[in-house]
Amino acid sequence: MSLSHERSKLATVTDAVIVGAGPVGLFQVFELGLLGLRAEVIDSLPVIGGQCIELYPDKPIYDIPAVPVCTGRELIERLHEQIRTFNPGLHLGQEVTEVVPRADGRFDVATSRGLRFDAGAVIIAGGVGSFQPRRLSVEGADRHEGTSIHYRVKDAARFVGKDLVILGGGDSALDWTLELADKAGSVVLIHRRAEFRAAPASVAKMLALCEEGRLDFMEGQVQSLVEQDGKLKSLRVLARDGVTRTVSLDQLLVFWGLHPKLGPIAQWGLQLQRRNILVDTARFETSVPGIFAVGDINEYPGKKKLILSGFHETALAAFAVKERLNPGEKVHLQYTTTSPLLQRRLGVSGERGASEGEERTAVRA
Ligand SMILES: Cc1cc2nc3c(=O)[nH]c(=O)nc-3n(C[C@H](O)[C@H](O)[C@H](O)COP(=O)(O)OP(=O)(O)OC[C@H]3O[C@@H](n4cnc5c(N)ncnc54)[C@H](O)[C@@H]3O)c2cc1C
Numbered sequence: 001m002s003l004s005h006e007r008s009k010l011a012t013v014t015d016a017v018i019v020g021a022g023p024v025g026l027f028q029v030f031e032l033g034l035l036g037l038r039a040e041v042i043d044s045l046p047v048i049g050g051q052c053i054e055l056y057p058d059k060p061i062y063d064i065p066a067v068p069v070c071t072g073r074e075l076i077e078r079l080h081e082q083i084r085t086f087n088p089g090l091h092l093g094q095e096v097t098e099v100v101p102r103a104d105g106r107f108d109v110a111t112s113r114g115l116r117f118d119a120g121a122v123i124i125a126g127g128v129g130s131f132q133p134r135r136l137s138v139e140g141a142d143r144h145e146g147t148s149i150h151y152r153v154k155d156a157a158r159f160v161g162k163d164l165v166i167l168g169g170g171d172s173a174l175d176w177t178l179e180l181a182d183k184a185g186s187v188v189l190i191h192r193r194a195e196f197r198a199a200p201a202s203v204a205k206m207l208a209l210c211e212e213g214r215l216d217f218m219e220g221q222v223q224s225l226v227e228q229d230g231k232l233k234s235l236r237v238l239a240r241d242g243v244t245r246t247v248s249l250d251q252l253l254v255f256w257g258l259h260p261k262l263g264p265i266a267q268w269g270l271q272l273q274r275r276n277i278l279v280d281t282a283r284f285e286t287s288v289p290g291i292f293a294v295g296d297i298n299e300y301p302g303k304k305k306l307i308l309s310g311f312h313e314t315a316l317a318a319f320a321v322k323e324r325l326n327p328g329e330k331v332h333l334q335y336t337t338t339s340p341l342l343q344r345r346l347g348v349s350g351e352r353g354a355s356e357g358e359e360r361t362a363v364r365a
Helices: 005-009 023-034 050-054 072-086 171-180 200-211 263-267 307-325 340-346 356-361
Strands: 012-019 039-043 089-092 096-101 107-111 116-124 130-133 163-167 186-191 216-228 231-239 244-248 251-254 258-261 276-278 291-293
Touching (some): 012 023, 012 096, 012 307, 023 039, 023 050, 023 072, 023 307, 050 072, 072 340, 116 307, 130 263, 171 186, 171 200, 200 216, 291 307
Parallel strands (some): 012 116, 039 089, 116 291, 186 216
Antiparallel strands (some): 096 107, 130 258
C-alpha cells in the first residue's frame, strides 16, 4: 500500500493525525496543544462525540472528575469548547483508510474522501471502531444507496413532496417521521413490532398523527424491493398478520442504528488482541513506532474502558509524540496554573509568553 508522490504533494502537513473524534480523541487535541503540537482530527461520523453522541447523548454521566453530572452531549460540548483555542482541523464524515509509515519516520494518511495528510505521528482514538449504519440486506439495496435508499438525512429538502417509507423504531426513525410527516407527500413508518425504543413522547405523537390520518404505521419486515426501469418503485413487506403487502414509494429512509466496525484499522499492521490495539503504558505507543492508541481501542494489563482512563492516556501519548518530533530534547512537565507558556498557548494570558527555551527552564521536574 503506497501513496503516489503526486498525491502526497497535496497533503496537509501536521504534527499529528488523530483518528476518531470521540471524547478521548477530542481531549488528545488539548494535550497535544498544550505541548505546542497541532492536530488534524478525522471521524467517519458526521458529528464529533463518538459513543457519547451516538449512543447516549441525553443520559447522565457521573464519573467525570470534578463534574458531578453531565449528559453525553454536554460532555462533548465542553470538550469542544476546551479545544477550540487550539483550532484543530476537524474532518468529519470520512474514514481514515490508509496509514503508511515513510522512510523519513513520518506518515502518509488518507481518508475515504480523498484527503491526504503528512503527519509526524498518528494517534488512534477509534473507540470500538468506525460506526456504520445497519444496512438493509435485501437483494439490490446497495444499487439504490444514496439515490433512493438513505441511511442518513444530509438534506431534508430532497424529501419534500415525496412518498416516503421510513424503517426503524428508535429515536432517529421517529424524529424523522415526525419531522417529515407534514412536508412529504406521504409517510409510512415500518417497524418489525409495535414496541419502540424511541422516546415515549415521540411515539405518542406518531400514534396521534396516525389517528389523524397524517401518516401510516405498519408492523412488518421488508422482504424484497420492486424496481421499474432500474428505479426503486415499491417494497414487498411481510406484515404482522402474515400477509405480504406492496408499499409504493419514492424514497426509503432506513434508521436501524449504527454498529461499530474496526474497519481499516485492522489493516495497518498493528499488533492486536482480539479487536483492540496493544500498547505500552508509558507512551501508549503501538507495535509500530510513531502510531499511538488511546481510549477504548487500546489494550494493556488492567485496561478499563472508561472516559477518564482515556483522558490519562492522552497526556502520556502527547508527551511521547513531542519527544518523537523533537528527538534528544527533554519534554518537561508544566502546570497550566503557573506556566506563562502554557497560558499563552491556551490564549488565557495577556502576558508576554515564555519562549521554548524558557519553557525548559521554568519547569517542575
Ligand atoms: C450506554 C453507554 C454508557 C456509558 N457510560 C459511561 C460512563 O458513565 N462513564 C464512562 O467513563 N464511560 C461510559 N461509557 C463508555 C465511554 O462512552 C467510552 O469509554 C468512550 O466513548 C471512549 O471514547 P473514545 O474516544 O475512545 O471512543 P469512541 O467514543 O468510541 O469514539 C471513537 C470514534 O472514532 C471513530 N472512528 C473509528 N475508526 C475510525 C476510522 N478508521 N476513521 C475515522 N473515524 C474512526 C468512530 O466513528 C468514533 O466516533 C459508556 C458507554 C456506553 C455505550
